Amino acid sequence: xxxxxxxxxxxxxxxxxxxxxxxxxxxxxxxxxxxxxxxxxxxxxxxxxxxxxxxxxxxxxxxxxxxxxxxxxxxxxxxxxxxxxxxxxxxxxxxxxxxxxx
Amino acid sequence: xxxxxxxxxxxxxxxxxxxxxxxxxxxxxxxxxxxxxxxxxxxxxxxxxxxxxxxxxxxxxxxxxxxxxxxxxxxxxxxxxxxxxxxxxxxxxxxxxxxxxxxxxxxxxxxx
Numbered sequence: 001x002x003x004x005x006x007x008x009x010x011x012x013x014x015x016x017x018x019x020x021x022x023x024x025x026x027x028x029x030x031x032x033x034x035x036x037x038x039x040x041x042x043x044x045x046x047x048x049x050x051x052x053x054x055x056x057x058x059x060x061x062x063x064x065x066x067x068x069x070x071x072x073x074x075x076x077x078x079x080x081x082x083x084x085x086x087x088x089x090x091x092x093x094x095x096x097x098x099x100x101x102x
Numbered sequence: 103x104x105x106x107x108x109x110x111x112x113x114x115x116x117x118x119x120x121x122x123x124x125x126x127x128x129x130x131x132x133x134x135x136x137x138x139x140x141x142x143x144x145x146x147x148x149x150x151x152x153x154x155x156x157x158x159x160x161x162x163x164x165x166x167x168x169x170x171x172x173x174x175x176x177x178x179x180x181x182x183x184x185x186x187x188x189x190x191x192x193x194x195x196x197x198x199x200x201x202x203x204x205x206x207x208x209x210x211x212x213x214x
Contacts, residue, residue, distance in 0.1 A: 041145050083193075
């Protein structure tokens, strides 16, 4: 049964490597943020699998719970920032939009 | 290997399948909004199925009180992800819509 868990963890690690491609070469910033969020969701499962392999689930489950909450809060904070900024381009696009609206 | 282990393994493999589809959608979809749609659905379902499978497998060690509490805690993490992950995806998609990211149109030339 431990071999099965190690196998599942290896497949999830490979999927994380594939997600990292989108995190590095994402066209926009928001693509990178959502890619990091996907990686965090896979990391929760990997942490629990490590707990089952080491027979210490009661310790690793708290770590994974904290990881889930931090992942959620990080994505919400980033989306609130970009929602109020109304631009993903760094620099003067926001000022130009303000001048047009006035 | 008892019946609970086999049910847990089936659930974990189902969750792995949905993780795989979410990753393929994240890589292959042509547009920002399409990527949000695949990741928001596939990732949530994969995580919830994997957590249900792990909690069923955990009950295989006996029905003592710490084991049952551990399974309930695993299901609580699954419930939290089931609520929080679509909320985060919806919020960041709305932020992208406010930032006026162009949606993908079939007739146009592919930009990136």
